[in-house]
Amino acid sequence: MADQSQHKAVQTTGHAWDGDLQEFNNPLPRWWLWTFYATVVFAIVYWILYPAWPVGKTFTKGLATTTFVDADGKEVTTHWNTRAEFIRDMQSGEEALKQKAYLEKVAGASYEEILNDPDMMAFTQSLAKVLFADNCAACHGLGGTPAEVGNFPNLRDDAWLWGGSIERIEQTIRKGRLGYMPSFGKVLSDEDIEALANYVLSLSGHDVDKGLMARGDSLFHSEQAGCYYCHTNSGKGLYSQGSANLTDQVWTVADVNGAPTLAEKIERVKSVIRNGVQRRMPAWEGRLSDEEIKLLTVYVHGLGGGQ
Amino acid sequence: MAESGDTQLYAPRQAIFPRSVKGRFRRLKWGVLALAYGVYFLLPWLRWERESGPDQAVLFDLVGRKFYIFDLVVYPQDIFWLAGLLMIFAYLLFFVTGIAGRVFCGYFCFQTLWTDVFLFIERLIQGERPARIRLSKQPMNAEKAVKLGLTHLLWLLVAFLTGLTFVLYWGNAPQLVAEFFTGQAPFAAYATTVFLTATTYVMAGIAREQVCTYMCPYARFQSVMFDRDTLIVSYDRARGEGSAGRAKLGRDLKTREQRQAAGVGDCIDCGYCVQVCPTGIDIRNGLQIQCISCALCIDACDTIMDSLGWERGLVGYSSQRVEDGGKRARLLRPKVLGYAAVLLVAVGLLVWSVGNQAPYDLAVSQVRQPLFTRLSDGRIENAYQLKVNNKTGHALGLTFSIEGLPDAELDMGRFRHIVLRPEQRLRLSARIKARPKVLDGRTYPVTIVATPDAGSGLPPVRHATVFYVPKG
Structure with missing residues (x-):
């Protein structure tokens, strides 16, 4: 290390404590002092431009501003803040404009063109996922499967009450749907309902009592119960009525698959026959734009594999 | 002992006027400088043929999220290569510094290289050390103004070229230069150039040894790596x-x-x-x-x-x-051998990883909301999100299939077979439908396979995932 004897002696600050305790002086470079003053100047400029000092219940707002468009379409100019910057970025930032341009392309394309184009599909999926979460997930669940079977149809499975074609899905979203099945609790005896429930479960391959099944069969196709009006002779249902297909394994009102025993399954079907069904999907036309409905149509079509 | 009256807590910089010297180390340093400047200033202009992408040999395309380095294209998911490279640089610094001291500072650091060039300009305009000392001491006159002005002008020119060249690595060099001087380049290009021009001018022209003594952390922590044999x-x-x-x-x-x-x-x-x-x-x-x-x-x-x-x-x-009177420095000592071993392993791993970069890749994530769906025919369906990334420079046709789950069906809608454009990334939805023997609430392994079209010469890529069967 440096041989101090050849240098001038080590400088001290000149202070002395307790008689002989002294402090070495290693002078800081002068420019270092100037950089400190520069940070002070920077801070003052920052105070002038940006929100800085609390003053009572408010604060100094600074001269810098951010302009964005609020929910009513009015242009708003506020003091600079990251929240407004974020809104502005989402409205007119570089990426937002790119997204808008691509959305116009998708909006101008036919359903067939979108379904055949992997790029437009990927774009639709990611944009519609947000729309679905905002507007549809409250009932149908975030992934398209409701929390429980009963009130809202599962959009993930391949059973479509109102049809799974693009046209019918769009109609469902636009105009809404009214799912209705009359209650038979006062019309039919408990034994009749028991027989009908057994027949209905036999349609989807459940091993039920043969006698009750036969009686249910004739009731199903009789004018007294009239089930076949909507569910058709074969029990496969009608898209025009939104009547369920009773022959498949998907249950949208009675949670048959979730019942542990056959007796419980029968009970659950009986409950639906006795009480009927009243379900309503609101119309989204007017609430959502045409482009948004288009994106959601493709998205829902994709959720269940489509038809 | 100094009197408190003349104690200076802040010391002004003492101007240094290094004299020129000739010799073997100076020659070596000029060589390193010529090589470094040659590479730095010319590399952005080197053109390179690619099947697709820019024709610039080295281009860091931030917007496209791709780094082109000769025949290598680096994607964001290769970020760990950067980690590897930084580790290698760190160990290389430890290794070299342990053996030969501050070799990096003295021969390779850009602060040293640029200061050398600025000193060369200073000497060219103002003359050798005594002339420069005399010039700095004389009062301002026409001669001093011209010489100082010319020096600073040339410094600024070199600094500007340095800043501009750095920017050229992030865009198409000839186009960017044309845009730069017609006012059409992006704001970031101007900002970066101005910033680097300023820092180069200040660091190499004015601050010089102050950077090494007071600012640079490497200068300080290299001292820690010294031992008796360094x-x-x-x-x-x-x-x-x-x-x-x-x-x-x-x-x-x-x-x-x-x-x-x-x-x-x-x-x-x-x-x-x-x-x-x-x-x-x-x-x-x-x-x-x-x-x-x-x-x-x-x-x-x-x-x-x-x-x-x-x-x-x-x-x-x-x-x-x-x-201390010992003989020559020992070279083979544990520290040096250890750093050498780690260095070799890190370099080996990085070379292996870069050499085995997949020409395209497939990532699969299972959809977890919902975990499964019961279909109308009683089968169970699981959904998946696929991400495919074509890293090749040409169109790539892929057909998807599954392995490992008997009697299962893969449904990808209309995209069971897709053709990716060169360097295209794409997200796809997939669903697997199967009829489990028992509903046991367990997961079963399944592999999704992407098979390139015959004639592409590329191997299939597999991605393992699971199929969830609900409890019945």
Whole structure:
């Protein structure tokens, strides 16, 4: 290390404590002092431009501003803040404009063109996922499967009450749907309902009592119960009525698959026959734009594999 | 002891006017400088043929999220290569510094290289050290204004070229230069150029050794890697000082014999080694924190010894062990061997990883909301999100299939077979439908396979995932 004897002696600050305790002086470079003053100047400029000092219940707002468009379409100019910057970025930032341009392309394309184009599909999926979460997930669940079977149809499975074609899905979203099945609790005896429930479960391959099944069969196709009006002779249902297909394994009102025993399954079907069904999907036309409905149509079509 | 009256808590920078020197280390350093400048300034202009993508050999495309480095294309998911590279640089620094001291500072650091160039310009315009000292002391007049102005102008020019060249690595160089001078380049290009012009001008022109002494963390932590065997630039005190100290070549002290008889050492106190030092220290005072191991003092002293006809090495590379009377520095010591081993492993892993970059890749994530769906025919369906990434420079046709789940069906809608454009990334939805024997609430392994079209010569890529069966 440096041989101090050849240098001038080590400088001290000149202070002395307790008689002989002294402090070495290693002078800081002068420019270092100037950089400190520069940070002070920077801070003052920052105070002038940006929100800085609390003053009572408010604060100094600074001269810098951010302009964005609020929910009513009015242009708003506020003091600079990251929240407004974020809104502005989402409205007119570089990426937002790119997204808008691509959305116009998708909006101008036919359903067939979108379904055949992997790029437009990927774009639709990611944009519609947000729309679905905002507007549809409250009932149908975030992934398209409701929390429980009963009130809202599962959009993930391949059973479509109102049809799974693009046209019918769009109609469902636009105009809404009214799912209705009359209650038979006062019309039919408990034994009749028991027989009908057994027949209905036999349609989807459940091993039920043969006698009750036969009686249910004739009731199903009789004018007294009239089930076949909507569910058709074969029990496969009608898209025009939104009547369920009773022959498949998907249950949208009675949670048959979730019942542990056959007796419980029968009970659950009986409950639906006795009480009927009243379900309503609101119309989204007017609430959502045409482009948004288009994106959601493709998205829902994709959720269940489509038809 | 200083009086409190003249105690300076802040020291102004002492201007340093390094004298030029010729010698083997100076030649080596000019060589390193020429190589570094050649690579840095010319690389953005090197064109390169690719199947797709830009025709620039090295291009960091931030917008497209791709780095083009000759025939290698680096994607964001290759970020760990950067981690590997930084680790290699770190270990290389430890390794080299352990053996030979601050080699990086003295020979390769851009602060040293750019300062060298700025000093060269300064000498070109203002002359050798005495002329520059005289110029700095004389009052401002036309001569001083012209010389200083010209120096700073040339410094700014080099600084500007440095900043502009850096920007060229992030865009198509010829196009970017044309845009730059017609006011059409992106704001970031101007901002970066102005910033780097300013920092280059300030650091290499004005701050110089202050950067190494006060700002640079590497300069400080390299000292920690020194040990007794590390090579250091040092002054042979025993030879230089003799028993009666150093002395100039005076009357009766001209020859070595005369000097030795008088007990005077070989150092003729010419001060050349101090004059050439870019950090303004006297190497004869021993190893100092300011020393960047540039070795110019060795060249200076060798020049003097040569002219006197005495042997070289009064100032030279040495080590603490040698200075303490030991023999030559040990090279094979545990620290050096350890760093070498780690370095080899890291380089090996990086080369292997880069060499085995997949031409395209497939990532699969299972949809977890919902975990499964019961279909109308009683089968169970699981959904998946697929991400495919074509890293090749040509169109790539892929067909998807599954393995490992008997009687299962893969449904990808209309995209069971897709054709990816060159360097295209794409997200796809997939669903697997199966009829489990028992509903047992367990997961079963399944593999999704992407098979390139026949004739592409590429192997299929597999991605393992699971199929969830609900409890019945």
